[in-house]
């Protein structure tokens with residue numbers, strides 16, 4: 001089954017064609033990052049306008065690069081939540097028109113479910129149940145993936161998302177948006193013990209996370225040193241900060257594995273590209289004898305292929321949308 005999958009929830013317009021949820025026939029992306037860099041973050045109105053400009057051409061490009069024609073498509077899938085509402089709407093409206101014109105089913109896909117499904121593309125043998133840590137610009141969740149369309153949130157951030165914090169600290173350090181990857185690179189040559197970061201204590205669910213205290217501590221350190229005219233060791237600050245984020249994510253995820261008894265761990269979302277976090281998971285899962293699944297970097301960030309992968313399993317579960325499909329800025333993954 002060949003699914004045309006559309007993703008437009010943030011600053012990447014993406015159209016992919018995925019066969020049977022596992023085989024990527026083409027994965028086209030038009031990134032707007034260079035444009036939003038000028039403003040230090042995503043400007044929602046500009047994102048929507050750029051999606052409109054890109055999406056039709058990108059769909060044609062997807063067919064062409066896959067060597068397919070419109071009649072070869074069996075369904076159209078689209079991210080319908082969560083995301084920047086105007087941006088998501090562009091994809092939803094395009095997908096509705098495409099499904100209507102091609103007379104094929106329309107499959108709505110939750111963006112975060114898509115991030116998790118990126119693992120099915122990277123690992124053809126991976127099947128639920130497994131545990132997944134989803135860390136992106138907008139979400140930080142520990143999810144039990146009981147089945148392809150059955151999810152349980154075991155822990156989540158109480159405040160900021162991990163990616164948001166990486167981006168904020170990177171921005172104050174003068175790195176261009178989105179700064180997570182640049183901060184990661186800078187951290188490679190730093191000393192992670194140089195700037196000890198606070199460890200936020202949380203009451204209640206031990207699998208919940210918090211990043212705002214960490215972010216504030218890093219920002220205060222930067223501002224204080226600027227005010228005093230002291231030179232900061234930026235690589236070491238990046239390394240110390242990355243270590244602290246990893247120490248928020250990795251032990252909680254390992255605890256979730258112990259609690260659930262799951263023997264497989266996947267990671268997903270843009271922050272899953274972080275080298276420190278990947279390295280820490282490799283070490284810790286090896287100790288526990290748990291299989292670790294980490295998508296390649298290009299499947300960690302937003303893309304259309306991950307939407308096509310999840311769409312196949314949503315389709316098998318009977319999920320369909322009509323022409324009244326709406327877009328939603330927020331929506332829980334386990335609805």
Ligand code: KG4
Pocket residue numbers: 010115135136137138139162163164166167178179180181182184269270271272273274275300301302
């Ligand atoms: O999943 P994603 O592409 O978009 C959302 O759905 O939010 O995630 C984007 C986030 C950004 O905050 C970006 O800075 C972060 O992922 N990111 C990283 C790295 N690569 C991307 N954060 C830390 N280290 C990285 N190597």
Ligand code: ZN
Pocket residue numbers: 111115136137269270301302
């Ligand atoms: Zn995303």
